[in-house]
Amino acid sequence: MDYTTLADFRTMVLEVFKRDDKATELDRSINETYREMIAAVHPRKLKDQIYKICIIRREEYPLAENVLRILHPIRLIDMSSDVNNSSSHGPLEFIDKVEYDRREPNPNAATITPGRPTAYTIWKNSILLTPIPDKAYKMEVNIGGVGDALVAASDTSIFLPTWDETIKAGTLARLYLGIGLKEEADVWQSVYRWWFAGKEGKITGGLERLEQICKEYQQAPLIVQNNNL
Secondary structure, X not given: OOOOEHHXXXXXXXXXXXXXXXXXXXXXXXXXXXXXXXXXXXXXXXXXEEEEEOOOOOOEEEOOOOOOEEEEEEEEEOOOXXXXXXXXXXXXXXXXXXXXXXXXXXXXXXXXXXXXXXXXXXXXXXXXXXXXXXXXXEEEEXXXXXXXXOOOOOOEOOOOHHHHHHHHHHHHHHHHHHOOOHHHHHHHHHHHHOXXXXXXXXXXXXXXXXXXXXXXXXXXXOOOOOOOO
16 A cells, blocks of 8 residues: 655645645654654554663663653663663663652762663653663663654655545644634534534544543453554
8 A cells, every 4th residue: 555655745734725835844844744644643654663772871862752641651771781671771760750760869070989770751852861871781672653744755654545635634734824824713613523424413523532542442452443544
């Protein structure tokens, strides 16, 4: 099956939004809608693992800007050990920033005593470890919802064409709002949230439907259904 390209989305949107002076806004609106839909899918559609190497006496490890969510917990791997046991490798405890600050009131102090990290928090798109690492451990981070922006005309959506109208509607809502046409924006925002089709007016698309499908998938992971994602 052919997946829809950025060029296709531009054509679909401009069939309604008949302006040729908003190319930058057009691509930005397409990508804002696209990334919002990816975020709604949870890790079902996109999931991956990234690795960070700990540096001695360093507490902060930035994440890439396109990482939309972390699937806790982060796992710590002792690279000096090749045994397969929980004493050398295992999950870290996730704590909030308040608890982190209590444990590490001055993580950059010259007098800190480094050790094996046992916990972490997320702050300003970075992982903060405690205790501060005493050697080069490896962090294994499970992530979900990473989606590359559609930049080149030939770049393709991760979604099946079933969801093209939803992306189109979300894009139009953003474009019309950007030029101050709130009524038109509200109409397309409604389509974006709930896409109706058929004589019975059943919701067959839209962001709400996408989120519902993903919840159903998570509740019944052993049931395989064709949900047209």
